[in-house]
Amino acid sequence: QKEVEQNSGPLSVPEGAIASLNCTYSDRVSQSFFWYRQYSGKSPELIMSIYSNGDKEDGRFTAQLNKASQYVSLLIRDSQPSDSATYLCAVKSFGNEKLTFGTGTRLTIIP
Amino acid sequence: DAGVTQSPTHLIKTRGQQVTLRCSPKSGHDTVSWYQQALGQGPQFIFQYYEEEERQRGNFPDRFSGHQFPNYSSELNVNALLLGDSALYLCASSLLQYEQYFGPGTRLTVT
Numbered sequence: 001q002k003e004v005e006q007n008s009g010p011l012s013v014p015e016g017a018i019a020s021l022n023c024t025y026s027d028r029v030s031q032s033f034f035w036y037r038q039y040s041g042k043s044p045e046l047i048m049s050i051y052s053n054g055d056k057e058d059g060r061f062t063a064q065l066n067k068a069s070q071y072v073s074l075l076i077r078d079s080q081p082s083d084s085a086t087y088l089c090a091v092k093s094f095g096n097e098k099l100t101f102g103t104g105t106r107l108t109i110i111p
Numbered sequence: 112d113a114g115v116t117q118s119p120t121h122l123i124k125t126r127g128q129q130v131t132l133r134c135s136p137k138s139g140h141d142t143v144s145w146y147q148q149a150l151g152q153g154p155q156f157i158f159q160y161y162e163e164e165e166r167q168r169g170n171f172p173d174r175f176s177g178h179q180f181p182n183y184s185s186e187l188n189v190n191a192l193l194l195g196d197s198a199l200y201l202c203a204s205s206l207l208q209y210e211q212y213f214g215p216g217t218r219l220t221v222t
Contacts, residue, residue: 034211036213043215088154092208097144097208098144098156098159098167099144099156099203099211101153101154104153
């Protein structure tokens, strides 16, 4: 079992719709959760961090965390073509300095 | 406010050679982490430096070594290059154990 799992996609969403990206993790002592956006040929860009159960909203982005189910998700409202990218889920465990990444979900917003 | 910078942008080396990659952290950050990202994969943690010492290391051989300078900048050295070392090398900076911000990366090609 991979430590952090994401559906590789591609996930196609019409412009203006809600894109939903999911991530599961295996380490129960995971404490910090991050979503990075990576455009083709570029480096990852941090877009959201979440540390406690529930929802965290930032503009069009909402991160949702459920530690009991070991599940974290990212919702993108009013999807724009500029949101087309690979979205990486990263997890950090207690006492561990490294980020463990999933393989990413490729999202395409269809105009 | 300057973000994380890395040099060089691209590098082509021959198998068996040695390479040094450089990173300057974001202003105010004191911790530097290095990651290797192969095509289609999430970044893999190499090691992290704090207070000029290696704080944690991932599953990479001793051919990979690093250094952090008093001004918090860092170098990643790879000896005896293998074809499989071809990847995007990412430097991430943070303030202590908080959010990690990536630089633009160095694309290394080993022929």
